[in-house]
Amino acid sequence: MNAKLDSGVTTRPVTRQTFDEVLVPTYAPANFVPVRASGLDVWDQEGKHYLDFTSGIAVCSLGHANPQLTDALTAQLKTVWHLSNAYTNEPVLRLGLALTEATFADRAFFCNSGAEANEAALKLARKYAHGKFGPHKSRIVSCLSSFHGRTLFTVSVGGQAKYTEGFEPLPPEINHIKYNDIESARAAITDDVACVIVEPIQGEGGVIPGDIEFLKTLRELCDKTGALLIFDEVQSGVGRTGALYDYMNVGVTPDILTSAKALGNGFPIGAMLTTNEIAQYFNVGAHGTTYGGNPLASTVALNVIETINQPAFLARVKEASARIFANLEKLAADYPQLFGKVRGKGLLIGLPMAEGYKGKAKDYTKTAEKLGLMLLVAGPDVIRLAPALIVSDAQIADADRIMRQAADEFLAAA
Template identity: 75%
Template sequence: MPTYAPAAMVPVRASGLDLWDQNGKHYLDFTSGIAVASLGHCNPALVETLTQQANTLWHLGNGYTNEPVLRLALALTEATFADRAFFCNSGAEANEAALKLARKHAHTKFGAHKSRVVSCLNSFHGRTLFTVSVGGQAKYTEGFEPLPPSIDHIPYNDIEAARAAIGDDVCAVIVEPVQGEGGVMPGNPEYLRVLRELCDKTGAVLIFDEVQSGMGRTGALFAYQGYGVTPDILTAAKALGNGYPIGAMLTTNELAQTLSVGTHGTTYGGNPLAASIALKVLETINQPAFLARVKEASVKLIAKLETLVKDYPNVFSAVRGSGLLLGVVVAEAFKGRSKDIQRAAEAQGLMVLIAGTDVLRLAPALIVSDAQIEEADRLLRLALNELTKPA
């Protein structure tokens, strides 16, 4: 289906942050599959884990539990605020489950009138009809109407708009602690604290979508831990499986009791293959030394990008983001041309992302080395020189 616009080059193999295409050309990958392969491509420990599980037990269906998923659930609840975990296959499914849980909880505890969902403009929560409607980007919902009702969108980081929107009829407030697709925009700590207070006051459920910001990406295991604001529900996916499809919804015992047998489910969710890999990923990332290195690499990469902004003021205007989820904002002269910068970088052998038409997004694997940060800077400069040279 014509739903993607893939690059002309076709990757055929990769290791760590190194990738090669069909012609044998080498690339430095600063995308990690949109913040997914955080431990790098073909990570040896994960290959071993997958191989071992593939020779043991693949799939059972939800009429049975399995040891890997129980170990993963225990590890995630021990590492977070949560008491319970629901496993699925993607971030969209995790958010769908979170929103369904919030609605069911509100209907059970308060009545059907408490059903409104409040989300942020320029957010992204998935591509199901419910989650894409909750995401505040009209370009993704046009032509799919009628959309699910009782969903309102407010500007991100706008405290007064939040106070005005979050009333007694709201069942859920869903927010990304760092907006990814919406332009790599970190949440203001005070804004997130106010959302928590408003949810406490109105009985709404606070959902943190950490599909992109979670699993060490910001330098904490989950971004909420760095902010000191605890949600009622947290969703994770992307880096949780390092490329093997898995999503998770984490919540409290109180909320989990809203669901009973048959009220929600999934065929593949929590299968032994996905769960065993996710556990290995979690055990690797959730180490003080590993997370400290993410913060260190972030400081080094931000410093390089800020120098780049000074050296190319016609192309870039600012750096923003958190940890190793960073955005370089395009300057007025290059407005709408983030894709051109991405293509120029790719031509030099550097893979980067965009977040809309005005932000270049970098999300390298969390194992990125200082030498690779230097090399990315060199390649990006070559790309910019080529892009800005006189015709």
């Protein structure tokens, strides 16, 4: 037995300071430690209540500790947890059927995260291009200010230098264009491009919706050059924008789509969806994962998809979105010195800071947090709201009240 451990390790008291003492400092978490949650309600170690408008960065779309998902997972826990991909299992087969029947796709590959889903998509795109056209067709085109994950490959494809500094040399044959800039796309997407990867709404880059003409142009250029179009819907997918996936809103069908975050409502799972023609280039042994498609994650994800992919549920997302947008537009009008024009889609919403408060988004969210409202940022200049899709009208009103109180306190302290 490790001499450092004692018999009470599982119940040993821990605090926020423990993070600074024992965890690798890749994050700077809030000063409180959540210990219990239900729906959009969260309580910390001191018993303080918070209204959660982050849903774990657009993950817990059906709320924390969702009873339906808890029951489904508990039942699966009593049968089989893990088999390895030397075998298949019933939950993953049902999930694969549900996703292919609900989308453009014929085939699904399951993994554990959005980064892994994008890694699989990019590898498949290169494999397809090399197999169909030859190794000269290998270049990847992405957008500046995009975010596609934290592996070396996906962080290189993401167009943010702050995430690649110190990790050089980076993988070659990756170029970046301006988001929503059609001329930039036309100049970059030529016959040597294997794939173009884009978020239909940029999340980490500031909650910026893709212009429909820009996305349509990407589709046309990919068709013209034989490149594959990949939609990264890790953050925008699974009902977040009022459709199961945002490509359905914009009327542009990708060749490959990646999904994660809300797919498991907090249980780790990612998916890559594609067509029969493209999927055949991932033959046996070409790619893999130990845990991807395990029965536990697949069970949760299947219940998530079946719950969210209903007309009434998606209609309610749009209704809740309209209420929040109206509140934020009024907030920005009442505090023009503090906030800019609200943007986003569905329940993925960005509220930019006004010119005089650029770089202060995190400071504002900390003020709101002290008042009991959990918010996100999307870069230093944008407050991001991504509440659970089950958010109620009363919770929307409560969030508006707290954001106004936070604005008053923030300005008073400035």
